[in-house]
Amino acid sequence: MLVNGAVVAGKGSSTAKVRSAEEIEQIRVLLRSRYTELDTEYEEAVAQNQRLRLVEIGDAAGDDQADSGSKTAERDAATSLLRTLHDRRTQAEHAIARLDAGTYGNCEGCSNPIPVERLEVFPSATTCVNCKQVRERRAS
Numbered sequence: 001m002l003v004n005g006a007v008v009a010g011k012g013s014s015t016a017k018v019r020s021a022e023e024i025e026q027i028r029v030l031l032r033s034r035y036t037e038l039d040t041e042y043e044e045a046v047a048q049n050q051r052l053r054l055v056e057i058g059d060a061a062g063d064d065q066a067d068s069g070s071k072t073a074e075r076d077a078a079t080s081l082l083r084t085l086h087d088r089r090t091q092a093e094h095a096i097a098r099l100d101a102g103t104y105g106n107c108e109g110c111s112n113p114i115p116v117e118r119l120e121v122f123p124s125a126t127t128c129v130n131c132k133q134v135r136e137r138r139a140s
């Protein structure tokens with residue numbers, strides 16, 4: 001039964017941590033399709049990256065400075081895209097594992113439930129916004 005797709009804002013509700021089997025199944029389907037999507041994008045990016053390298057090897061001999069500069073930028077962009085896709089794919093995989101373990105939806109940092117609104121936008125989120133920001137600050 002579809003309850004209007006609305007998020008029930010249960011303030012302080014004690015049932016907030018318990019997700020129905022149906023809900024978990026929905027999230028699983030969502031995460032799987034996201035994972036597949038990212039996997040495809042990643043494979044494409046890998047292929048693209050390899051093409052760039054081949055082109056680079058192919059005509060490195062006749063390069064002037066400006067040429068090799070733009071190629072480096074192109075390759076850097078491709079590499080950072082690869083990294084991003086790889087991270088996202090790992091994240092989705094990780095979220096599926098947490099779903100299987102029954103810990104999905106709780107923040108890995110502070111272990112509070114992650115707001116459903118956030119999970120709807122980022123189904124593979126494993127931290128709340130606060131903890132994510134803390135992590136990012138630490139990483140940079």
Ligand SMILES: [Zn+2]
Pocket residue numbers: 107108109110111112127128129130131132
């Ligand atoms: Zn947190």
